[in-house]
Amino acid sequence: MTGDYDFSDGETFRAALDRVETREKGNCFEDFAEGDELEHEPGLTLTRHASETWAGQTLNHDPAYWRPDAARERGFDEVPAHPDYLTAAVMGPTVEDLSEKGGYFLGRTNLRFHEHGVPLGTTLQVRSTVDSTATSSSRPDYGIVTWQTEGVDAETGERLLSYERTNMIPRRNPPATDGGEHESLDDVEPDGGETMDLGLPGTFVEPEGEYFEDFAAALATTEDRHGGDAAVAYRHERGRTMDAVTVSQLPLMTLNTAKQHHDAAVMADSPSGDLVAYGDVTRSTALGHARSDEATWREVGFDDERFHTFVTPGDTVYCFTHVRDARDDGDRYGTVEFEHVAFNQDDTPVYSGTRTAQIQKRSTTNAGN
Numbered sequence: 001m002t003g004d005y006d007f008s009d010g011e012t013f014r015a016a017l018d019r020v021e022t023r024e025k026g027n028c029f030e031d032f033a034e035g036d037e038l039e040h041e042p043g044l045t046l047t048r049h050a051s052e053t054w055a056g057q058t059l060n061h062d063p064a065y066w067r068p069d070a071a072r073e074r075g076f077d078e079v080p081a082h083p084d085y086l087t088a089a090v091m092g093p094t095v096e097d098l099s100e101k102g103g104y105f106l107g108r109t110n111l112r113f114h115e116h117g118v119p120l121g122t123t124l125q126v127r128s129t130v131d132s133t134a135t136s137s138s139r140p141d142y143g144i145v146t147w148q149t150e151g152v153d154a155e156t157g158e159r160l161l162s163y164e165r166t167n168m169i170p171r172r173n174p175p176a177t178d179g180g181e182h183e184s185l186d187d188v189e190p191d192g193g194e195t196m197d198l199g200l201p202g203t204f205v206e207p208e209g210e211y212f213e214d215f216a217a218a219l220a221t222t223e224d225r226h227g228g229d230a231a232v233a234y235r236h237e238r239g240r241t242m243d244a245v246t247v248s249q250l251p252l253m254t255l256n257t258a259k260q261h262h263d264a265a266v267m268a269d270s271p272s273g274d275l276v277a278y279g280d281v282t283r284s285t286a287l288g289h290a291r292s293d294e295a296t297w298r299e300v301g302f303d304d305e306r307f308h309t310f311v312t313p314g315d316t317v318y319c320f321t322h323v324r325d326a327r328d329d330g331d332r333y334g335t336v337e338f339e340h341v342a343f344n345q346d347d348t349p350v351y352s353g354t355r356t357a358q359i360q361k362r363s364t365t366n367a368g369n
């Protein structure tokens, strides 16, 4: 006879819950082998609502991503998806296969936009190849996996975005502990950040404006007036406190099912003790602050992105920018290489990465006339 149970009785229910298996989601470290290819089935269709919500909530208030006239002025035929939303939309559908099991997004590099201005309404196909797997020497309960991921236009097959990403992934069968320093992420306090004042230059210079010429002039000053003992670096004023929208809604809108961002009960029993902001939200928020102080033309790519410590709800994300190079290589724009550091209200770095972007020239914009 079946069905003669009262699961609505609390005691009966908890006893049953103790004995049933959990139908698990996601893959463990052992499920990945170098060379494996994965097609991330759900794909995703870029929507105006999600793009505008992402850009609005991360303070990426660039009208080229919602106003047709501003988009045309930027050289786009129609309003495109915001590049940070596109990045997250190529990452979100991978999460169920690659990182839903837990562990942390350690970093990403070689992120390139192959097409500028991907139209809203485009359906993405997303696939990944396992690049490498390694056990973690500091945390035997975890492995470290690196994947190459690309998002293509499902209709045309055109490659839109690609990157290399590294996560810490739980092992199904961790070896018996060797008494090493860390047994699991659960035993580890988040890193409190690093001292950043060693070997600093004598002078910090900031650009006088937001155009390419301002960045190039500031870099020239470091040589001309300061004999090389200077750097172009500054902080941006704006901050954004992480709330339910940024922590949970934005990742879920891109199909990112990592429990870190929406399962508060599981996360209460983890090193962060709380939900953790999705790395792409933290980084996009910092970039929004940086872009508010520059006349961005287009994004080219990102390298050496690292997520140093957790961002939890209530934390505020700020941004610091170091300008490394400026090349005069376009009529309407020049290419600038930035290093951005996102930091929290305690001045602790939470993200760092280099970014290559085209910045408009004052001489070719109405604003400069």
Ligand SMILES: C/C(=C\C(=O)O)C(=O)SCCNC(=O)CCNC(=O)[C@H](O)C(C)(C)COP(=O)(O)OP(=O)(O)OC[C@H]1O[C@@H](n2cnc3c(N)ncnc32)[C@H](O)[C@@H]1OP(=O)(O)O
Residues within 6 Å of the ligand: 095, 099, 100, 103, 104, 105, 106, 107, 108, 135, 136, 137, 138, 139, 144, 166, 167, 168, 185, 188, 190, 191, 258, 260, 276, 277, 278, 279, 280, 306, 307, 308, 309, 310, 311
């Ligand atoms: C889930 C998700 C998205 C998704 O679904 O995907 C997210 O958005 S989640 C939010 C964003 N994320 C975070 O919130 C993480 C914040 N961060 C930390 O909380 C700390 O960073 C740490 C606790 C994880 C580690 O702390 P830490 O122990 O001080 O760090 P490290 O010692 O530097 O690294 C340990 C080992 O990872 C190796 N390692 C590091 N970086 C790289 C890299 N780039 N490539 C290859 N290997 C790397 C390192 O080589 C060492 O290897 P070994 O274990 O073998 O020594």
